[in-house]
Amino acid sequence: MAPFPVYGRFVGDFVPHLVAVDTDDSMDIVAEKVAVHSVGRRLPRPPTAKGYDVYLDGRLIPAGTTLAELGLQPLQWLDVKFRD
């Protein structure tokens, strides 16, 4: 368990953010931490939204995967989208 910085972009927003996550965080938690800076601030929350997904280099990461399992570099870029 250790704090870890990533660049999180909520797809549809115009800017990625510095987001402090934890190596033990699951992708669901990472997604929430990224979304809070965009959704409801510059992006509307769709009424039927069912949560979020995290993508790394265009690849969907399973929700239960922890950040540590991905072996990222500090400030790695992660994309977050509304779950289909």
Add this chain to the structure above:
Amino acid sequence: MLLNRDDWYETSRDLDWTLSYVDRDAAFPPSWTGAQGIPEDSWQSWEEPFRVSYRDYVRIQREKESGVKAVSNAMSRAGVYDKLAPGHVASSQLHMGGICMVEYMAVTMQSRFCRFAPSPKWRNLGVFGMLDETRHTQLALRFSHDLLPRDPRFDWAHKAFHTNEWAILAVKSLFDEVMLSANCVEATLATNLTLEHGFTNLQFVALAADAMAAGDINWSNLLSSIQTDEARHAQQGFPTLQVLMEHDPERAQRVVDVAFWRGTRLFQYLTGPAMDYYTPLDQRKMSFKEFMLEWIVNQHERILEDYGLKKPWYWDQYMIALENGHHAAHIGMWFWRPTLFWKPSAGVSKAEREWLNEKYPTWEENWGCMWDEIIANVNSGHLELTLPETLPALCSVTQLPIGSAMSRNELRPATSVYQGRLYHFDSEISKWCFDIEPERYAGHMTVIDRFLAGQIQPMNLAGGLEWMGLTPDVMGDDAYEYRWAAEYAGHADEEG
């Protein structure tokens, strides 16, 4: 009998040393001149496009100074400043904080030309450039000092470059690169040729017109007076380009392409929001894009082509940036407004929005929807949702937020790994700048690098604001106290 100027001019401007104690490279090191690979006699053909003697220079500058001072005194007596629109005042505060000390940095660059430029004619001309830039610094300082009793934000004309305010760090980073740490040849191509001949028209012609329309005759007059000097000493770049095109055209193209992109990025912040959002609607003369198209795309680029330069390789991306980048810069600066030393005008009332959509056909799709969410939060009393809780990702070349070069539709990672470290960029263009000279940029710490290195304590937004030197009396907030959002308040009900 006194000689006429033409009788002595050629001798006076071309006075060179005949070195006998040291060789030429010791007196004029190529790392300072930038003349490596260029035969020494090539500089004989370096000709300034205008002729000026010291006597003429002093006479003309004295007249200019008297003119500026007379207008300044008259406007001060008439109390003009108190009648200006808050949005316009934001433009002048952004200009003073962002530009004043750049003028002073330019004094150092010109003084380096005086000593190390590879042509004696250029060294002679550097003296006038140095005096010009000293005058510009003093004009901006005097203007700001006079307005200090009205607003402490004018203190930032002097103070800004002694703080860690993020936008100022980006400005400093660019001018440290192109003025203070570049050799003479590259400094003049980047600064005189590209930034001054091209982009200062935005700041000193376009903004001067807007300032005049806004009734700020004092600032408009100051900008116009500065531009008369810029237009003259910017010419130093052309004869240098001509020499370099004969001997190293590849280098000329590279230096100009890097400077052109970095200048574009800077003025997306310095001028774009001021022209398209801060200037009151009925006082706008041209949109930022229209001005860029006329002065940069049509005029400046055409002149460069006359010298044999090609359009930058990234021209298609540049046109997308022209349509979008300053809108991104604006919404970002407004959202992160506590990190500014001026009060930005949102500039998105219904009438302003109509103007934006007319000038930028993709504005509504790219930017309007995000402003709608902000407006809804303002009108529902959730101002906390219109304020940041973290920092935006930053580019390791421009030091500006990633995502602010173009629109969200073009936003994707642009990265390089150098010596084991991952670097992010705001575009493929900035990545190219880094990749051709990684050693130049790799050591520069962005605000986020400094944050992660523990230089900012406590590690939160409050700690960041303190580190940036932003005190409550100058910290940015909406210029119109959110009144512009009220006309949208019934919108949702009507639609519902």
